[in-house]
Amino acid sequence: MTTKAAIIPESPSEQTFRALLKTMGMMRRVMEPYFSRFGISGSQWGVMRALWFADQVGEASVRVTDLSDRLLIRPPSVTTVVDRLERQGLVLREGSPSDQRVKEVRLTDAGRKLVRRVLHGHTAQIETLLDGLSGSELQALLQSLERLNSHLESMHEGVGDGHHLRKNGKTNRKDYEVD
Amino acid sequence: MTTKAAIIPESPSEQTFRALLKTMGMMRRVMEPYFSRFGISGSQWGVMRALWFADQVGEASVRVTDLSDRLLIRPPSVTTVVDRLERQGLVLREGSPSDQRVKEVRLTDAGRKLVRRVLHGHTAQIETLLDGLSGSELQALLQSLERLNSHLESMHEGVGDGHHLRKNGKTNRKDYEVD
């Protein structure tokens, strides 16, 4: 180790970026086993959660495109996850009468029951995940992430690296408001 | 919407968790096109970066298991990424003389050249990604993530959900120190 000099000059941005990657990887490793106790994956949970919350707001079913927007995954990915959930009898797909192109996805009774079971421990699970941080630190982290996210969102418009992400459309869903 | 009441009571932890998911998704969407300009993926970059930094520290090659530890992905995943890199002539695998089981992976000249090209714009790219945050905010974010990560790491020991992650072993690598 004569080379003590030339050692990795990482910028704060790079360090943060890598820390973020690491956090993600580790969270998935912790969460995935939790979901698998219920026979579903994290992605499947994402869909079910979205459908559940839509339901809570009086929106009994959600179209594939809306799921794609809300979950930040592309429509083909939604299709495959929904396929699997449908095979498991947790959701179902039905054509919309007003527009023959759209497929509305909604929870079955079994699906709703499972969501309730998962939600039961879910909050505690995530609480545990994050309880290495104090309340105020958590607050600060959330704020930073939100700012970061809106920055990333604004970058998304002018990406131009070949594919344009249709970005937006009329997801006039008003998003979820926390009561 | 007579149901104004029962609307989604998300805890700060949950919000943070979801914000984190969102950040990840968006960062990948922005970074992936960057790497693909060089004919590689983000995962491939991860491996090359690790090899590069090892090299900088005088460690010409890295064994698969060490890559797995450093990148936080399982050995089979390392195998497939290295396979692809090897096919592209960017890295090569060679058996260790001291232990016939281990495979040492290292960059080829072409690989090193590519790393230099990628690194050139890499920092700027990440800088852009994160420049929605002020310097101090970035600092705070990094600190929170690091604390969070060590918390998650400590959780990892006592997971017990079926698989134990060998966790640790002699990765007495001292990790990379920033000069």
Added chain:
DNA sequence: AGCGTTTAGTTAGTTTCCTAAATACCAGTT
């Protein structure tokens, strides 16, 4: 020396994500 256990890596098979392209339908124009 020999037998069982552990460790390193790969193979097999599944899931989730992606892009590109196909299909089906809607809507406005001529």
Added chain:
DNA sequence: AACTGGTATTTAGGAAACTAACTAAACGCT
């Protein structure tokens, strides 16, 4: 009414991650 352009979803194909199970080599203990 037919065409053209745009939107919703699926299909096809590929990459990366995982677990489980396998092979090969090393260790270690009697």
